[in-house]
Structures are given as structure tokens and as C-alpha cells.
Amino acid sequence: MYEIISKTEVVPNIYELIIKAPEIAEKAKPGQFVILMIDEAGERLPFTLSDWDAKKGAITIYFLEVGLSTMTLARLDKKNISAVIGPLGKPVSAEKFGTIVLGGGCYGIGGIYPIVKALKEAGNTVITIIEARSSYLLYNKEKLRKYSDRFIVTTGDGTKGEKGKVHDVVKIMIKRKEKINRAYFIGCTFMMMNCFNETKNHDITTFVALSPIMVDGTGMCGCCRCLVDGETKFACVDGPIFEAKDIDWDILFKRNAAYSQQEAMIYQFHSCESREV
Amino acid sequence: MDVKEKLKISRQKMPEQDPSVRAKNFMEVPLGFSTKTAQLEAQRCLNCKIPKCKEGCPVYVKIPEFLKLIVEGDFAAAARKIKETNALPAVCGRVCPQESQCEATCILGKKGDPVAIGRLERFVADYERENNLIKIPKKQPAKNKKVAVVGSGPSGLTVAGDLIKLGYDVTIFEALHKPGGVLIYGIPEFRLPKAIVEAEVDYLVKQGVKLKLNKVIGASRTVEDLFKRDGFDAVFLGVGAGLPRFMNIEGENLSNVYSANEYLTRINLMKAYLYPEHYTPIALGRNVTVVGGGNVTMDSARCALRTGAQKVTIVYRRAREQMPARGEEIHHAEEEGIILKLLNNPVELIGDEKGAVKKMRCIKMKLGEPDESGRKRPVPIEGSEFTLNTDLVIMGIGAGANPLLTSTMPDLELNKWGYIVADENGRTSMEGIWAGGDIVTGSATVIQAMGAGKQAAKAIDSYIKSGK
Ligand SMILES: Cc1cc2nc3c(=O)[nH]c(=O)nc-3n(C[C@H](O)[C@H](O)[C@H](O)COP(=O)(O)OP(=O)(O)OC[C@H]3O[C@@H](n4cnc5c(N)ncnc54)[C@H](O)[C@@H]3O)c2cc1C
Ligand SMILES: Cc1cc2nc3c(=O)[nH]c(=O)nc-3n(C[C@H](O)[C@H](O)[C@H](O)COP(=O)(O)OP(=O)(O)OC[C@H]3O[C@@H](n4cnc5c(N)ncnc54)[C@H](O)[C@@H]3O)c2cc1C
Ligand code: SF4
Ligand code: SF4
Ligand code: FES
Numbered sequence: 001m002y003e004i005i006s007k008t009e010v011v012p013n014i015y016e017l018i019i020k021a022p023e024i025a026e027k028a029k030p031g032q033f034v035i036l037m038i039d040e041a042g043e044r045l046p047f048t049l050s051d052w053d054a055k056k057g058a059i060t061i062y063f064l065e066v067g068l069s070t071m072t073l074a075r076l077d078k079k080n081i082s083a084v085i086g087p088l089g090k091p092v093s094a095e096k097f098g099t100i101v102l103g104g105g106c107y108g109i110g111g112i113y114p115i116v117k118a119l120k121e122a123g124n125t126v127i128t129i130i131e132a133r134s135s136y137l138l139y140n141k142e143k144l145r146k147y148s149d150r151f152i153v154t155t156g157d158g159t160k161g162e163k164g165k166v167h168d169v170v171k172i173m174i175k176r177k178e179k180i181n182r183a184y185f186i187g188c189t190f191m192m193m194n195c196f197n198e199t200k201n202h203d204i205t206t207f208v209a210l211s212p213i214m215v216d217g218t219g220m221c222g223c224c225r226c227l228v229d230g231e232t233k234f235a236c237v238d239g240p241i242f243e244a245k246d247i248d249w250d251i252l253f254k255r256n257a258a259y260s261q262q263e264a265m266i267y268q269f270h271s272c273e274s275r276e277v
Numbered sequence: 278m279d280v281k282e283k284l285k286i287s288r289q290k291m292p293e294q295d296p297s298v299r300a301k302n303f304m305e306v307p308l309g310f311s312t313k314t315a316q317l318e319a320q321r322c323l324n325c326k327i328p329k330c331k332e333g334c335p336v337y338v339k340i341p342e343f344l345k346l347i348v349e350g351d352f353a354a355a356a357r358k359i360k361e362t363n364a365l366p367a368v369c370g371r372v373c374p375q376e377s378q379c380e381a382t383c384i385l386g387k388k389g390d391p392v393a394i395g396r397l398e399r400f401v402a403d404y405e406r407e408n409n410l411i412k413i414p415k416k417q418p419a420k421n422k423k424v425a426v427v428g429s430g431p432s433g434l435t436v437a438g439d440l441i442k443l444g445y446d447v448t449i450f451e452a453l454h455k456p457g458g459v460l461i462y463g464i465p466e467f468r469l470p471k472a473i474v475e476a477e478v479d480y481l482v483k484q485g486v487k488l489k490l491n492k493v494i495g496a497s498r499t500v501e502d503l504f505k506r507d508g509f510d511a512v513f514l515g516v517g518a519g520l521p522r523f524m525n526i527e528g529e530n531l532s533n534v535y536s537a538n539e540y541l542t543r544i545n546l547m548k549a550y551l552y553p554e555h556y557t558p559i560a561l562g563r564n565v566t567v568v569g570g571g572n573v574t575m576d577s578a579r580c581a582l583r584t585g586a587q588k589v590t591i592v593y594r595r596a597r598e599q600m601p602a603r604g605e606e607i608h609h610a611e612e613e614g615i616i617l618k619l620l621n622n623p624v625e626l627i628g629d630e631k632g633a634v635k636k637m638r639c640i641k642m643k644l645g646e647p648d649e650s651g652r653k654r655p656v657p658i659e660g661s662e663f664t665l666n667t668d669l670v671i672m673g674i675g676a677g678a679n680p681l682l683t684s685t686m687p688d689l690e691l692n693k694w695g696y697i698v699a700d701e702n703g704r705t706s707m708e709g710i711w712a713g714g715d716i717v718t719g720s721a722t723v724i725q726a727m728g729a730g731k732q733a734a735k736a737i738d739s740y741i742k743s744g745k
Contacts, residue, residue, distance in 0.1 A: 023497055023498070024497070027496070027497065027498075037454060040454075041548070041551075041554060041555045041556060042556050043547070043556040043557045044454075044547070068553065068556055069556050072556075082454070083490070083491045084491070085452070085454075085491045085493060085497070086493075086496065086497065087496060087497075088493065088496055215539055215543060215547065215557070216452075216453065216542060218452050218493055218496075218679070218681055219520060219679050219680070219681050220520070220521070220538055220542070220679060221521065221536060221538045221539035221542050222521040222523070222536035222538060222539055223535075223536075223539045225523075225530060226530075227530055232523060232525070232529075232530065237680075237681055250632070251632070253632075254531070254631065254633075255530065255532055255632070257532070257631070257632075258532040258533065258560065258633075259558045259560070262552075262558045263558060266552075266558075269553075
């Protein structure tokens with residue numbers, strides 16, 4: 001059993017979860033993820049490590065409520081969950097590369113943080129850009145600002161910062177011929193693909209954190225396979241962060257939708273049920 | 278009873294669930310012998326002076342000895358007799374490929390049917406467990422030496438069981454949330470009830486084996502940590518061959534194309550057939566195609582049937598005699614209505630606009646000259662391509678070595694396929710580290726993994742005692 005230290009709805013539908021997991025807190029590196037199980041009957045749910053504290057033995061993740069499992073996690077009133085497994089996946093290498101753009105959307109605002117911090121500490125010039133539909137959906141701003149040389153907020157409705165999305169800012173930066181050596185994007189697949197579409201023809205080595213559906217997270221099942229540079233890769237062990245230029249996005253979108261019908265039905269059914277009580 | 282009389286008794290049938298009923302449930306297919314049938318079957322054994330059967334068993338189970346105890350009616354003693362060399366008789370009795378092991382060499386098989394050794398092994402083990410006759414064995418005094426076992430499959434369980442009896446402090450580290458390895462995540466409930474595997478693990482825990490689940494060695498901890506931080510004196514690696522193989526044909530990444538590992542893990546470990554009470558979903562195919570010819574293939578095909586498929590077809594590139602699956606499983610699969618399309622090989626998968634598989638293109642094969650494995654090599658017949666309709670494909674073509682752990686151990690010698698190099702005692706190229714089971718041999722059998730565990734346990738004991 002793993003103790004939930006705190007669970008907070010930081011903005012509507014996005015939760016911060018701090019869990020006691022000392023061994024993971026000690027080993028975690030930027031770009032890695034954990035797998036959680038709520039209970040024996042639960043799914044194995046992958047979430048990006050956003051923060052960790054080896055002294056307190058605690059790890060932090062942010063999750064978006066999208067379906068049955070994340071809904072259950074959001075409404076959980078128990079103080080513990082049955083499993084936390086990790087840290088999994090390949091970490092990013094935190095070396096000095098020059099000027100780096102880091103973009104986060106949705107849960108990726110949480111997910112990008114350790115990479116921002118590590119790359120800043122490695123001596124890079126760090127430009128962080130986050131996006132949300134509206135100002136009330138932004139979170140983690142102060143933490144990110146602290147490790148960013150430039151910190152840019154975008155909102156879809158223009159209620160805070162620039163109006164638009166991460167890729168709009170990237171586009172402008174490129175137009176202005178600002179020097180960018182590398183870029184990292186974490187968010188939904190669509191957001192990451194849009195951002196990559198801006199950087200791809202400009203000699204900017206771009207990385208994205210893929211989130212295909214997973215089961216074991218140890219390279220045993222092949223569920224998370226992606227086509228990267230024409231080769232089948234398992235995101236849980238070879239990734240989840242890959243160079244964007246090599247990714248077959250079409251397969252990623254289609255494989256991620258494999259269970260959407262079943263899941264949408266169950267989610268609605270359960271939401272209705274829980275509303276009744 | 279004299280030999281003539283014995284020879285008159287025919288091999289006893291084990292009652293089974295009716296194929297039409299069992300194809301819709303996950304309950305065990307063969308129902309087990311009654312005491313009477315078991316005794317009658319055991320009487321068929323001739324108590325050979327040189328029992329050939331033993332030579333067929335990788336761990337030399339004392340076969341005539343335990344059969345004799347069955348005839349005498351002392352079933353618990355029979356179970357203990359088996360356990361002298363095989364700690365998991367309830368498992369082996371169910372899953373060993375007896376027709377190519379102990380029963381293949383039984384003298385009675387020369388002229389007629391061999392003694393049903395596997396079924397009797399299962400009978401006594403079930404009897405012992407169901408009647409609470411399992412005794413916790415005496416342990417040797419504590420040695421204050423710690424051994425880490427990585428992986429809780431049959432090889433790891435065997436090492437743990439043997440070393441705990443010798444007085445070692447044993448900890449098993451398992452990556453998944455349930456112990457048992459393939460016995461839990463691969464082999465389905467209707468072939469090996471999970472309660473049996475749980476009872477076996479329980480038995481080890483009762484003896485003092487510590488079980489640490491959700492620990493991926495190589496990620497959560499490295500093997501180096503096990504020695505340096507946790508103070509283990511020796512480490513056994515029994516991590517299995519958990520890397521799914523694909524054919525690298527066009528369309529393999531379409532939705533509803535599964536590796537057998539994923540399909541079986543969703544069903545057995547995650548209980549996806551109980552969705553949504555269990556939260557993991559699985560695609561429900563109506564017209565399912567499974568590729569391959571081993572136990573993995575049979576298990577996947579029969580799971581598909583049980584989750585509601587109307588038609589299940591197995592596509593295998595060789596002929597029936599060459600299928601590596603247990604004879605009984607092929608027979609059961611056919612009884613349940615699964616279609617075998619032999620001497621065919623997929624060349625392409627074709628999807629619909631949503632990216633879900635809809636068709637499989639195959640090519641017909643014929644048998645050519647024998648290959649390295651001694652089996653006749655299947656060769657494609659040019660121009661014989663044809664297309665099958667299907668809405669779910671499972672690739673059951675085998676597994677390779679998972680590099681997750683070994684890639685964190687640069688000094689560990691691997692062979693060219695990534696399997697760990699170990700001698701017949703499981704000794705690896707690194708001091709204090711042993712390995713056995715599928716991660717050394719490649720996909721093999723439960724009993725071979727257990728045999729490797731036995732050897733390694735012995736060697737670890739003498740290494741810790743003598744430093745060699
Ligand atoms: C390496 C990795 C890191 C991740 N990090 C985070 C994180 O930090 N925070 C976070 O909120 N989520 C993260 N995800 C996604 C998260 O795991 C899924 O949102 C979650 O499993 C959905 O569970 P559910 O039962 O609530 O929804 P489901 O009912 O399973 O799905 C609801 C909808 O979401 C889609 N979906 C399901 N799984 C995924 C997925 N893996 N990626 C994208 N869409 C999916 C489905 O197609 C469906 O339309 C990560 C995924 C991976 C693989
Ligand atoms: C579907 C299927 C059906 C089969 N049917 C039969 C049959 O009928 N008869 C038969 O004799 N054989 C059968 N086999 C083969 C048999 O199951 C295997 O040969 C046997 O289980 C191998 O045992 P093992 O101990 O080497 O490893 P496994 O059983 O593979 O167990 C390895 C364990 O190690 C864990 N692990 C892996 N990496 C790590 C890590 N880094 N850290 C911690 N833990 C880790 C895994 O999660 C797993 O639990 C079948 C195999 C499959 C897949
Ligand atoms: S362990 Fe397997 S091979 Fe050996 S006697 Fe038992 S069933 Fe036969
Ligand atoms: S070979 Fe057959 S008949 Fe002879 S001892 Fe073994 S089981 Fe009995
Ligand atoms: S999730 Fe199973 S191989 Fe990646």
C-alpha cells in the first residue's frame with residue numbers, strides 16, 4: 001500500500017497527487033514516469049513524474065480526469081493506493097545544449113517541470129511556454145518561472161498572457177529568427193504534433209513525450225509500440241520521450257483511440273451512477 | 278495384481294467440461310480424477326526395474342514410487358514423494374508437455390497408452406492442498422545470509438523454496454503486482470487456476486520468503502544496489518523471456534492487433550474479461566485470427582473464444598505434427614471449434630479508415646528441407662496469396678529476451694540474442710550472480726525453468742558456504 005500524502009484539484013479537472021514512495025523519489029530522473037494502481041481491480045495507469053523529494057520520500061504527479069480510472073482516482077477518499085511502480089522509461093539527458101524551448105499543455109504543465117529544472121541547472125538558457133484554454137486553467141506558474149530565463153503564458157481566450165497556444169509562440173519566435181537549439185513538448189498528442197510542425201524545418205532538435213496506451217510498462221506486452229524512424233519501439237522502455245522527427249503520428253492517434261468507444265460508454269455510465277448517489 | 282491384469286486396464290479418461298459449455302467460461306477444462314479412477318490408473322504402472330519414465334522428466338520425479346503410494350491409498354505421501362524433486366506438482370501435472378516428456382518414455386507407451394503420469398501428479402497435489410495436508414517443512418537454522426531472487430516465475434519460486442529451507446534469508450523482487458510469472462499473466466485460468474499459483478506462493482511466504490511486488494529491478498533498484506545497499510550475498514535472475522516478437526509485416530501496428538503477451542496479460546493478470554468491474558478493457562473480436570503454433574497461440578485463441586468471438590482461426594506456417602503446443606491443448610482447442618489453418622503464413626494486415634485491422638493477407642506454404650531445429654522448413658508457394666477477413670489479430674509467434682534489466686548490467690555476458698550466458702549450474706559471468714529459466718534458455722517449459730532453479734539453488738548454497 002502506498003500512502004497518498006495529498007490530493008488537490010489545482011484547476012478544474014486537473015489534480016495534483018503527492019504520494020509517499022521513497023524508493024522512487026530517490027531514483028527518479030526528469031522525463032520518467034510511474035505506473036499507479038488504485039486497487040487490485042484497477043488499471044495500470046501511467047503518469048509523468050512532475051516532482052520528487054528524496055528527503056521526504058514523496059513524489060508528485062498531475063493528472064487530468066478523462067475516463068473511468070482517472071475519475072475514480074479524482075474521487076478516491078481512501079488514504080492509499082495499491083501500487084506505485086517506477087521510475088520507468090528513459091530519462092532525458094540534462095546537458096548543456098544552448099537555448100531550449102520547453103512547452104507544456106494540460107498535464108504537461110506539470111510534466112515539463114523537472115526537465116525545465118534540470119536543463120536550467122545544466123546551464124542552458126531556458127524558455128518555458130505553457131498553454132491553457134483560459135487563465136483559470138493555468139497552474140504551476142511560480143515553480144516554472146523560478147527555473148526559466150523567459151516564461152511565457154498563453155491562453156486560448158486571451159484572458160492571460162498571449163492569446164493562442166504554445167505552437168503560436170514558437171512560430172513567432174522562429175519568424176523573429178530567435179536562436180533555438182532544442183525543444184521539448186509535453187501535452188496531448190495533438191498539441192505536441194502542432195508544436196513539432198512549427199520547429200521541424202528549422203534545425204531545432206525537438207523531443208516529445210509520447211503517451212500511448214500501456215499495460216505493464218516494462219517492455220513485456222508491446223501495447224505501447226510506436227513507429228519511430230520506421231522501427232517499432234516500445235514507449236515504456238525506449239521512450240516515452242522520442243525525437244519528434246522520426247514519429248509516425250498517424251499510428252499513434254489511431255492506436256490511442258482503440259478503446260475509446262468502450263471507455264466513453266463506461267465513463268458516462270459511471271458518471272451518471274455517481275451523480276445519482 | 279500381475280502384469281497381465283494390469284495390461285487389461287485401459288488408460289483412464291479424465292472428465293472434462295463439455296466443449297460447448299466451457300467455450301463460454303473461464304473455469305478449468307479437465308475436472309480431475311476421482312480417488313477411485315486415480316487408483317485404477319496408478320495400478321497400470323508396471324513398476325519397471327529401470328523406470329524409463331523418469332528419464333523423460335527433466336527433474337527425475339520419483340514416478341513409480343509415487344504411483345505405488347497412490348495404489349496404497351496414501352495420497353499425501355505420494356504428493357510428498359513428488360515434492361522431493363518437484364516443488365510444484367499441481368502446476369506441472371497440468372502444464373507439462375507430458376507427451377514429449379515422462380509419458381513419452383513410459384514403457385507402456387510402446388504398445389499402448391502410457392500411464393497418465395501428469396494427471397496423477399495433479400490428482401495427488403490437489404488432494405494434498407484441498408485437504409489441508411500440506412506441511413510446512415523444517416528449516417535449517419538461520420544462516421544470516423541474504424539471497425535476492427529477481428522474478429517470481431517458476432525458476433525464481435524454485436530457488437526461493439530451496440534456499441529458504443536451507444536457512445537463507447530470501448527476498449523475491451517482482452516487477453508486476455502479482456507473483457507467479459507466466460503462471461499468472463500468461464497461462465489462462467481455465468488451464469491453470471490462479472488459486473493454485475497463489476497457494477504455492479503462500480506456501481513460500483509462510484516459510485519466511487519475503488515478497489516485494491512492484492519492484493522492477495533495473496529501474497526501481499539495480500542489481501548493484503542489491504549487493505551494495507541492501508547487503509545481499511547472492512542474486513538469482515529469473516526474469517523470463519518477456520519481450521513480445523512481431524513479424525515486422527505491413528499493418529502490424531493497426532488497432533486490434535495484439536501481441537499474445539498483451540492479450541493474455543489483459544485477460545489473465547488484469548482480468549479484462551470482467552470489464553468493467555475490473556477496469557482494464559480488451560477489444561472483443563467477432564472473427565479472431567491467431568498467428569503461431571505454441572501454447573501461447575492455443576491460450577490466446579481459447580481466450581478469444583471465451584470473450585465472445587464467433588470464429589477463431591489459428592494460422593500456422595508449419596504442419597500439425599510440428600506444432601510445439603501440448604497435444605492436449607491442440608485437441609481441446611479443436612474440440613471447442615477453433616479452426617486450424619496449417620501451412621499458411623501472414624504477409625500483410627489491412628486496416629479500415631479508423632486504423633483497425635480488417636483483413637489478413639496470407640501465403641500458402643509447403644514443407645522443404647529440414648532446418649537447424651531439425652523440423653522441415655516451411656517455404657512459401659509463389660502466387661498462392663489469399664485474404665482472410667478478421668477483426669482482431671493476435672501475434673503468438675514467440676518471445677525474446679527483455680533488455681530492461683540486462684541493459685543496466687554492462688559486465689554481464691549475454692549471447693547474441695540477448696539471453697544471459699550461464700553454465701549448467703546457473704553461474705553467470707559476474708561473481709555472486711546466477712540466472713536460470715527462460716532468460717537463459719529462451720522460451721522453454723515450466724519444469725525446465727524449475728530444474729534450472731534447483732541447480733542454481735544448490736550452487737548458490739555452496740558458493741555462500743565456501744566462497745566458490
Ligand atoms: C508515459 C505516459 C505518461 C503520462 N502522463 C500523464 C500525466 O502526467 N498526467 C495525465 O493526466 N495523464 C498522463 N498520461 C495519460 C494517462 O495515463 C491516461 O489519461 C489515463 O490512463 C486514462 O485513464 P482513464 O481510465 O481515466 O481514461 P480512459 O477511459 O482509459 O480513457 C479516456 C480517454 O482517454 C484516452 N486515453 C487513454 N489512455 C490514454 C493515454 N495513455 N494517452 C492519451 N489518451 C489516452 C482514451 O482513448 C479515451 O478517449 C500519460 C500516459 C503515458 C503513456
Ligand atoms: C502463454 C504461455 C503459455 C505457456 N504454456 C506452457 C505450458 O503449458 N507448459 C509449459 O511447461 N510451459 C508453458 N509455457 C512456458 C513457461 O511458462 C515458461 O517457460 C516459464 O514460465 C519460464 O519461467 P521463468 O521462471 O524463466 O520466467 P517467467 O515465468 O517468465 O517469470 C519471470 C518473472 O520475472 C519478472 N520480471 C521480469 N523482469 C523483471 C525485473 N527487471 N525485475 C523484477 N521482476 C522481473 C516478470 O514479471 C515475471 O513475473 C507457456 C508460456 C506462455 C507465455
Ligand atoms: S514434472 Fe512434468 S515431466 Fe516430470 S513427471 Fe511430472 S508431469 Fe512428468
Ligand atoms: S515407465 Fe511407465 S510403467 Fe514403467 S515405471 Fe514408469 S510409469 Fe510405470
Ligand atoms: S506497456 Fe507493455 S511494453 Fe510498454
